[in-house]
Amino acid sequence: MIRQIGGNGHRHVRIGRLSKSELKNFKHLQTEETWLNRWTYAQRKKYARQYVAIQNRQVVAANRSLDLVHRLLDQKKLGAVLIARIEDPDYGIIYAF
DSSP, rough: OOEEEETTTTTTEEEOOOOOOHHHHHHHHHHHHHHHHHOHHHHHTTTTTTTEEEETTTTEESSSSSHHHHHHHHHHTTOOOEEEEEOTTTTOOOOOO
């Protein structure tokens, strides 16, 4: 059983069992994440401090506003995509004890 909770526009959080096609989408998103993790410094710098939506190893939407990325995806009707926030590769965290 799958039930929908909350939601904004067409986006909903679903809790429950997933169909085989939905599981296939999740496996596809793992591939996208692996591709994202291999980005070069220049690619990370280009999208620094932005949310990027990735599908088929391509950036299909990017913006500093997550809401705008969602709106762009809704307009394009792309289905399942990976959305990640890209931090500036020049920034770092230094811990001092």
